[in-house]
Amino acid sequence: MLGTYVEELGALGETPDGMYRFMYDEAWQQARDALLRWIDDAGLEGRVDAVGNVFGRLPGSGDGVVLTGSHVDTVPSGGKYDGALGVVGGLAALAALRAQHGTPVRTLEVVALCEEESSRFPANFFGTRGMLGLIAPDEPDRLRDREGVLLADAMRQAGLDPAAVASAERHDLRAFLELHIEQGRVLADEGVDVGLVEVIPGIAWETVTVRGRQDHAGATPMDLRRDALQAAAQMAREITTAVEQEGRPAVVTTGRWTVEPGQPSIVPGLARFSVDLRHPDLGVRDRLLDTVHRICATVAERHGVEVEIVRDKDEEPATMDADLLDVLRGSAEECGASWRRMPSGAGHDSQLMASRVPTAMVFVPSVEGRSHTPAEYTSPADCVRGASVLATALHHLAW
Numbered sequence: 091m092l093g094t095y096v097e098e099l100g101a102l103g104e105t106p107d108g109m110y111r112f113m114y115d116e117a118w119q120q121a122r123d124a125l126l127r128w129i130d131d132a133g134l135e136g137r138v139d140a141v142g143n144v145f146g147r148l149p150g151s152g153d154g155v156v157l158t159g160s161h162v163d164t165v166p167s168g169g170k171y172d173g174a175l176g177v178v179g180g181l182a183a184l185a186a187l188r189a190q191h192g193t194p195v196r197t198l199e200v201v202a203l204c205e206e207e208s209s210r211f212p213a214n215f216f217g218t219r220g221m222l223g224l225i226a227p228d229e230p231d232r233l234r235d236r237e238g239v240l241l242a243d244a245m246r247q248a249g250l251d252p253a254a255v256a257s258a259e260r261h262d263l264r265a266f267l268e269l270h271i272e273q274g275r276v277l278a279d280e281g282v283d284v285g286l287v288e289v290i291p292g293i294a295w296e297t298v299t300v301r302g303r304q305d306h307a308g309a310t311p312m313d314l315r316r317d318a319l320q321a322a323a324q325m326a327r328e329i330t331t332a333v334e335q336e337g338r339p340a341v342v343t344t345g346r347w348t349v350e351p352g353q354p355s356i357v358p359g360l361a362r363f364s365v366d367l368r369h370p371d372l373g374v375r376d377r378l379l380d381t382v383h384r385i386c387a388t389v390a391e392r393h394g395v396e397v398e399i400v401r402d403k404d405e406e407p408a409t410m411d412a413d414l415l416d417v418l419r420g421s422a423e424e425c426g427a428s429w430r431r432m433p434s435g436a437g438h439d440s441q442l443m444a445s446r447v448p449t450a451m452v453f454v455p456s457v458e459g460r461s462h463t464p465a466e467y468t469s470p471a472d473c474v475r476g477a478s479v480l481a482t483a484l485h486h487l488a489w
């Protein structure tokens with residue numbers, strides 16, 4: 091059943107260039123409808139909330155809700171497993187638990203969160219934010235996609251009422267468990283079955299702007315130039331080397347570049363690049379940021395250019411719930427799965443959920459650590475093992 095779900099969901103939004111399934115678009119609506127069908131087939135109660143999160147509910151005899159799930163949207167040119175596995179894995183888990191054990195004490199729900207990746211609208215974690223009451227009232231009438239479509243109009247087009255967003259907030263959640271592919275290669279390299287995520291690193295984003303002097307590419311001798319791009323490139327090189335020397339799990343990426351005026355015959359007067367720096371230990375991350383700033387200042391002085399650094403994002407690391415991690419560890423052992431504790435490399439809905447609800451994540455191996463690419467793959471055996479560990483944990487929590 092799980093393999094069929096993965097394939098059928100993976101066909102919605104699939105192109106020769108990978109997955110394109112963005113919040114409220116046609117493929118997303120097809121996925122919502124398919125999930126509601128599967129939820130109904132599994133004997134669960136289906137529901138779509140005001141922001142488009144899809145729920146399958148197995149009502150319990152007592153209070154409180156134990157929630158599992160992940161996001162249903164993809165990055166551009168994405169894979170079939172990121173997010174999707176946690177949705178269909180949760181659905182398969184609830185279906186199996188209902189068939190085997192009937193009515194739980196605590197209500198169990200699986201959720202397909204409408205948005206995690208910010209692929210279409212600058213509305214990161216829209217689904218989780220909806221559930222936690224963290225969507226600003228003006229967002230639907232303010233945010234637009236690249237084609238200029240207003241978020242509110244896209245919601246209406248998907249059958250949702252943008253004025254009702256606040257009603258998506260939940261106060262009955264007692265726990266959240268998210269099954270997800272690792273998206274890195276730790277588990278695959280070590281031959282470990284599942285990863286129990288202890289912490290999701292806070293991301294620091296900075297924009298480095300370097301101002302030199304715009305000059306003629308033919309008439310300006312090399313020794314008289316103040317080339318903004320060459321200085322910026324040197325900064326990026328030295329920043330990367332410093333983080334390489336720090337070693338795992340520190341990572342830095344300088345992925346977005348602007349060069350002005352960006353002409354072959356002009357010495358660049360301005361270069362701007364992004365810095366994405368992550369480490370699960372906030373102290374180490376901040377020390378590395380200091381190193382970044384020192385490198386930029388030193389290189390700028392050497393090249394006779396000016397540098398300005400702006401902090402765009404500064405997230406705290408999210409710690410997963412210790413009791414839930416114990417439940418997951420016990421469940422892994424009951425399933426005969428080898429496990430290790432680990433930090434997450436990527437960001438996840440769980441990092442936000444953890445701010446309000448006891449939360450934990452379980453990872454399964456990504457072949458060669460590939461993710462956010464059509465090459466993303468997790469073996470059927472690993473998918474099933476992850477869903478089994480999840481189902482065992484949900485059984486402990488809800489019965």
Ligand SMILES: [Zn+2]
Binds near residue numbers: 161172173206270438
């Ligand atoms: Zn994901």
